[in-house]
Amino acid sequence: MAPAPVGFDLDMTLLDSRRAIMASFAAVAADTGVTIDPAGVDSRLGIKLEDELAFWFAPDEIPRAMRIYREHYLRLAGPLTTVLPGARESLAAVRAGGARAVVITAKYEVSARLSLDGAGLTADDVFAEVHGPGKAAVLAGLRAGAYVGDTPADMAAAVAAGVRAVGVATGSFTDRDLLAAGADLVLASLTEFPAVYAKSAWSARPR
Numbered sequence: 001m002a003p004a005p006v007g008f009d010l011d012m013t014l015l016d017s018r019r020a021i022m023a024s025f026a027a028v029a030a031d032t033g034v035t036i037d038p039a040g041v042d043s044r045l046g047i048k049l050e051d052e053l054a055f056w057f058a059p060d061e062i063p064r065a066m067r068i069y070r071e072h073y074l075r076l077a078g079p080l081t082t083v084l085p086g087a088r089e090s091l092a093a094v095r096a097g098g099a100r101a102v103v104i105t106a107k108y109e110v111s112a113r114l115s116l117d118g119a120g121l122t123a124d125d126v127f128a129e130v131h132g133p134g135k136a137a138v139l140a141g142l143r144a145g146a147y148v149g150d151t152p153a154d155m156a157a158a159v160a161a162g163v164r165a166v167g168v169a170t171g172s173f174t175d176r177d178l179l180a181a182g183a184d185l186v187l188a189s190l191t192e193f194p195a196v197y198a199k200s201a202w203s204a205r206p207r
Contacts, residue, residue, distance in 0.1 A: 003099040004145030006197075007138070007163075008123075010105035010112055012045055012150045012171030014087040014190070015119055020073060020080035021045065025052075027072040028065055032057075045172050046151040048106045048131045073111055078118045084170055086190030087121060090148070093194035100124040104138050104147065106131040136160035148193065152181030164200075166193070 011017045022038055029036040036056050044052060053065045094101040102125040105112050109128035116123060127138045132153050139147055139161035146164035147154060150171030158165035159182035167178030167186035175186045187193060 003097055004163075005100040005102055005124075005142050006094045007102050007104045007135075007142065007144050007147040008090070009046070009147075009149035009151070009154050010103050010107055010115065012084070013148060013154075013168055014084060014091075014103070014121060015115055016082045016084050016170075017077065017080075017115060018042070018045065020076045023076050023080060024069050024073040027076075028053075028069050031068050032061075032065060034065075042172055046106060046131070046149075046153060048129065049108065051131070070108060070111065074114060077111065077115050081115055081119060083119045083121065084190060086193055087119075090190045090193040090197070091121065091123070093197050095124075097197065099145070102127065102142065102144075104130060104135050106135075132157060133160065139163050148190075150178075152177055155181035155183045158182070166196075168193075 008014055022041065025036050025041050034056055040055060041052060049066055049069060050062055053062045057065050091101045101123060103112065103123040104127045107128055109126065112126055112128045130138055135154065135157035139157065144163045146166050147158035148166040148168060149155065150168050151173055155165040155167055155178050165183045167183035168190055169175050169178065169186055170189055178186045187196065
């Protein structure tokens with residue numbers, strides 16, 4: 001039996017998309033005349049787009065704001081997104097161990113796949129537009145061995161799914177934040193992941 005799949009969050013875990021995200025929200029503010037506080041957006045990176053826009057727009061205004069955001073993001077993602085250190089090697093390490101490396105993200109699927117393609121990263125599958133309990137359900141359905149992410153919500157999803165919660169402190173949250181949310185371990189960056197994965201019992205044990 002093949003080893004259990006490993007799930008990875010996308011934004012600020014595999015990809016540094018902060019500049020593209022923040023520029024897209026700035027463009028939404030400019031197009032709509034609605035003030036959007038960058039610090040507030042940054043403090044919540046990783047949640048669904050509609051949930052973030054709910055902080056700034058009335059419910060009936062959110063669909064239009066989402067369309068505007070996505071138009072700008074598709075334009076800005078390529079030039080403003082970079083691969084985080086260790087991302088390529090981490091995906092390769094999972095595959096080298098005979099397991100699938102899957103991306104599980106709150107991001108819109110078109111944007112997620114565009115971002116991966118633009119960065120030259122390949123996932124064995126992409127599960128998009130899921131956050132919190134939605135990520136937990138995907139992980140449980142995959143019988144994953146671990147989930148790697150940069151937010152407390154990612155760690156909580158892993159805990160809820162009964163899989164290893166691997167935090168990476170490359171987003172807006174600290175080691176302490178991730179550990180408090182249930183992380184089994186926290187890495188400074190994905191450069192540490194291949195060695196940790198190779199030595200971990202959960203990397204070889206099917207679920």
